[in-house]
Amino acid sequence: MMIKILLHRELLRHWRSRQDLINPLIFFVIAVSMFPLAVTPEGELLEQIAPGVIWVAALLATMLSLESLYRDDFHDGTLELLLMQSGSHYKVVIVKIIAHWLTSGLPLVIISPILAVMMHLKGDSFWALLSSLLLGTPVLSLIGSVGMGLTVGLRQSGVLLSLLVLPLYLPVLIFGASAVTSAAMGMEYSGQLAYLGAFLFASLSLVPFASVAAIRVSIR
Amino acid sequence: MSFSEFIAMGYHGFYVWTSYGVSAVLFIALYLGVKSQNKSMKQQLKRRYSREELSQAKEAQAQAKEAQAKQQAERDDTVHADSMAQGENL
Amino acid sequence: MSWQWFHRLSSPKWFYQISGRMLPWLWTITLALLAFGLYQGLYNSPADYQQGNSVRIMYLHVPTAMASMFFYVYMAIAAAVGYIWRIKVAHMVAVSIAPVGAMMTFLALFTGSFWGRPTWNTWWIWDARITSELILLFLYLGFMSLHQAFDDREVGDRAAGVLAMVGLVNIPIIHYSVYWWNTLHQGATISKFEKPTIDPSMLTALLTMIVAIILFALCIILIRIRTEIMSREYGKQWLKEEICQ
Numbered sequence: 112m113m114i115k116i117l118l119h120r121e122l123l124r125h126w127r128s129r130q131d132l133i134n135p136l137i138f139f140v141i142a143v144s145m146f147p148l149a150v151t152p153e154g155e156l157l158e159q160i161a162p163g164v165i166w167v168a169a170l171l172a173t174m175l176s177l178e179s180l181y182r183d184d185f186h187d188g189t190l191e192l193l194l195m196q197s198g199s200h201y202k203v204v205i206v207k208i209i210a211h212w213l214t215s216g217l218p219l220v221i222i223s224p225i226l227a228v229m230m231h232l233k234g235d236s237f238w239a240l241l242s243s244l245l246l247g248t249p250v251l252s253l254i255g256s257v258g259m260g261l262t263v264g265l266r267q268s269g270v271l272l273s274l275l276v277l278p279l280y281l282p283v284l285i286f287g288a289s290a291v292t293s294a295a296m297g298m299e300y301s302g303q304l305a306y307l308g309a310f311l312f313a314s315l316s317l318v319p320f321a322s323v324a325a326i327r328v329s330i331r
Numbered sequence: 332m333s334f335s336e337f338i339a340m341g342y343h344g345f346y347v348w349t350s351y352g353v354s355a356v357l358f359i360a361l362y363l364g365v366k367s368q369n370k371s372m373k374q375q376l377k378r379r380y381s382r383e384e385l386s387q388a389k390e391a392q393a394q395a396k397e398a399q400a401k402q403q404a405e406r407d408d409t410v411h412a413d414s415m416a417q418g419e420n421l
Numbered sequence: 422m423s424w425q426w427f428h429r430l431s432s433p434k435w436f437y438q439i440s441g442r443m444l445p446w447l448w449t450i451t452l453a454l455l456a457f458g459l460y461q462g463l464y465n466s467p468a469d470y471q472q473g474n475s476v477r478i479m480y481l482h483v484p485t486a487m488a489s490m491f492f493y494v495y496m497a498i499a500a501a502v503g504y505i506w507r508i509k510v511a512h513m514v515a516v517s518i519a520p521v522g523a524m525m526t527f528l529a530l531f532t533g534s535f536w537g538r539p540t541w542n543t544w545w546i547w548d549a550r551i552t553s554e555l556i557l558l559f560l561y562l563g564f565m566s567l568h569q570a571f572d573d574r575e576v577g578d579r580a581a582g583v584l585a586m587v588g589l590v591n592i593p594i595i596h597y598s599v600y601w602w603n604t605l606h607q608g609a610t611i612s613k614f615e616k617p618t619i620d621p622s623m624l625t626a627l628l629t630m631i632v633a634i635i636l637f638a639l640c641i642i643l644i645r646i647r648t649e650i651m652s653r654e655y656g657k658q659w660l661k662e663e664i665c666q
Contacts, residue, residue: 257583257587261567261580261583261584262567262570264571264576265570265571267570268570271566271567271570274559274562274563274566275563275566275567275584277559278556278559278560278563278588278591278595279587279588279591279595281556281595281598281599282591282594282595282597282598285598285599285601285602286598286601289602289605310594317590321583321586321587324504324583325580325583328576328579328580328583329576329580331573331575331576331579337463337464340473340474340475340477341468341473341474342473342474342539343473343474343475343539344474346475346478346535346536346538346539347474347475347477347478349535350478350481350482350531350532350535350536351463351478351481353528353531354481354485354528354531354532357524357528358637361521361524361641362641365641365644365645365648366644368645368648369644369645369647369648369651372648372651372652373651373664376651376655376660376664377664377665379655380661380664380665381665
């Protein structure tokens with residue numbers, strides 16, 4: 112019951128600040144668009160760099176969106192109240208992360224086919240891109256929540272957050288981009304997807320505890 | 332190996348000596364930095380401790396003076412009371 | 422006996438006094454080993470059959486790389502101990518290790534680069550170990566930055582502690598991912614990464630330098646911990662006596 116209420120509240124909160132959700136999305140599109148301009152408009156080369164470019168842009172866009180996870184609740188004390196309840200803290204954090212993913216990760220996934228077309232990604236790579244992002248972006252939200260929990264009380268936390276979280280994102284990046292590259296070369300990519308799935312389930316079970324610990328430290 | 336051969340390191344001298352050189356410089360800099368941090372922290376603490384002792388000594392002095400003044404005031408009172416009593420007896 | 426020792430270890434006073442007595446001995450041993458290792462490595466051992474004299478860089482590169490990894494694990498464990506059991510000394514240890522570990526990582530990358538240039542004709546290469554080492558550097562820097570960012574030092578200790586623990590768990594994952602990624606792209610480069618043939622005098626030099634550099638780092642770290650203790654334990658009587666004697 113509480114999960115439904117909390118989820119409803121989170122989604123409402125995100126909806127009320129829609130502008131904050133759109134910005135990372137726009138960033139995603141602009142960042143990807145810069146590469147054809149900076150490197151070459153030739154389809155062949157673009158196709159080669161597309162998986163990496165789209166995945167890196169997705170990573171950076173996710174990091175921009177992490178602010179919405181804890182910041183407002185931290186500053187008006189809601190976070191503290193939520194954690195003071197004797198119920199399961201795991202549930203609180205998971206619901207917040209799910210709401211965050213639904214409002215920032217999922218839009219990235221939905222927009223990615225357009226970017227794939229822009230970068231001349233063909234055929235099978237489409238599905239590889241979609242599925243790898245679908246599996247990978249929740250992991251990004253999860254791991255990002257730990258970094259966000261640690262830095263939410265700090266003033267200039269934006270760049271510090273990237274420094275903390277990006278090294279931890281690298282495995283997701285490696286397997287995600289590799290899935291798309293393999294698909295583009297016509298090879299099997301289910302192995303990479305399996306790894307991403309493993310990361311997803313491992314993070315789902317373990318990361319919220321670290322996230323709660325991180326928030327507890329910041330609330331001190 | 333002659334000395335010049337030692338320095339040349341078979342044409343790899345630049346790489347070998349830069350590596351060892353930079354490492355040596357960094358290690359020495361690290362040591363000096365850490366040592367100086369330690370020393371300045373010690374000096375800082377010494378100063379704080381001596382200032383603390385000084386202010387404690389001053390406080391103790393001030394308290395002693397207060398106690399003295401109080402005693403003096405009490406003695407004056409009793410003298411005053413005695414003289415008043417004497418005055419009444421007269 | 423062991424619990425007693427553990428309890429004593431968690432007392433800043435005990436740590437300060439013991440480290441004060443141990444440091445002169447540790448320095449002596451370190452310098453002796455360094456001298457012997459350098460003599461052995463630079464003079465008394467042969468050049469490699471294939472790599473020539475550039476192999477002598479190995480006597481710096483391998484020890485610093487091993488030190489960088491060893492000290493990260495130690496830092497993360499200390500941070501975890503501090504976080505879980507709230508032992509102040511543990512946090513002091515973790516915070517003191519970080520910059521030294523970061524420097525070791527940097528030197529590993531630097532010497533590696535200078536070893537790679539004459540041997541494989543390239544300053545940098547994205548192979549699994551080098552890339553993992555680079556990521557390790559980022560992890561150290563992240564730890565240091567996060568700790569710095571907090572005004573309240575104890576909150577900073579705990580925050581950095583959480584980060585170190587998360588990093589420790591992630592290291593095997595990162596290493597495996599990077600290794601996997603690298604095997605995809607290895608192809609033509611695989612022939613370039615043959616290890617040098619080890620002659621016994623080379624082995625002596627290598628082992629000596631490994632121990633020497635780890636001990637050197639340890640001495641530096643102990644000095645940093647002593648500074649940290651002084652910084653945090655101001656009001657204590659024992660410290661006053663130590664300093665003002």
